[in-house]
Amino acid sequence: MIHQLSNEYYVRGLRVADLHGPYTTWFEDQDVCRYNSHGKFAKTEEYFKVFFDHLNQEDRLVWAICHHADGHIGNVSLQSISVIDHNAEFAILLGDKRHWGKGVGTLAGRKLVEHGFNKLNLERLYCGTAATNHAMRTLAANLGMTEEGTRRKHLYLEGEWVDVIEYGLLKDEFLALSTVWLNTSSYTCTATQ
Numbered sequence: 061m062i063h064q065l066s067n068e069y070y071v072r073g074l075r076v077a078d079l080h081g082p083y084t085t086w087f088e089d090q091d092v093c094r095y096n097s098h099g100k101f102a103k104t105e106e107y108f109k110v111f112f113d114h115l116n117q118e119d120r121l122v123w124a125i126c127h128h129a130d131g132h133i134g135n136v137s138l139q140s141i142s143v144i145d146h147n148a149e150f151a152i153l154l155g156d157k158r159h160w161g162k163g164v165g166t167l168a169g170r171k172l173v174e175h176g177f178n179k180l181n182l183e184r185l186y187c188g189t190a191a192t193n194h195a196m197r198t199l200a201a202n203l204g205m206t207e208e209g210t211r212r213k214h215l216y217l218e219g220e221w222v223d224v225i226e227y228g229l230l231k232d233e234f235l236a237l238s239t240v241w242l243n244t245s246s247y248t249c250t251a252t253q
């Protein structure tokens with residue numbers, strides 16, 4: 061399964077070969093992990109293998125975000141997929157910092173949101189991020205998500221307690237938005253340098 065996002069970027073399922081590329085190093089990069097729970101403990105090869113093997117269980121979907129020249133640059137995922145409640149948690153990480161701020165997070169996110177509602181029959185997607193993670197908060201807004209609440213002092217980051225802002229998107233809201241996403245080219249990736 062490959063979805064083209066632009067001339068330069070596409071998403072595809074995570075592959076076992078990705079475990080031997082740059083992927084595992086992203087979780088040691090303190091800039092990439094600044095606003096999330098990674099980057100605190102060193103993880104072994106076995107950890108990533110277990111994570112990958114779990115993908116067959118259908119409660120988690122991980123797509124590799126790829127650039128035509130630079131290869132695997134990040135992951136976007138739906139996790140804790142519930143077949144009872146028809147909801148899932150949205151998560152995204154661009155490990156290759158050269159590709160930040162070029163619109164690829166928004167494009168990959170929208171494609172996975174579309175997949176979640178139209179293919180997986182979900183009714184609700186949600187995510188939470190550090191109040192200080194302005195890129196992720198703007199991305200959540202770009203995905204049409206509504207701010208639903210605050211988990212006070214939920215994360216300990218860089219020596220400080222930080223609130224987590226919770227976001228949600230319902231299928232009806234997505235359906236109204238997806239027409240806009242399809243009919244406008246308001247979100248295109250800027251060229252890589």
Ligand SMILES: CC(C)(COP(=O)(O)OP(=O)(O)OC[C@H]1O[C@@H](n2cnc3c(N)ncnc32)[C@H](O)[C@@H]1OP(=O)(O)O)[C@@H](O)C(=O)NCCC(=O)NCCS
Pocket residue numbers: 091092093095096152153154155159160161162163164165166167188189190193194195196198199202
């Ligand atoms: C969060 C992340 C996925 C965003 O991806 P991205 O491809 O850089 O995002 P986009 O280029 O689509 O930009 C989304 C919006 O955020 C804005 N933005 C990007 N970086 C920003 C920054 N450092 N500060 C403030 N706003 C920023 C963009 O201008 C854009 O806003 P616009 O649509 O109004 O122009 C990426 O920065 C990342 O992976 N960070 C590290 C991991 C992480 O924090 N993941 C989320 C954990 S909850």
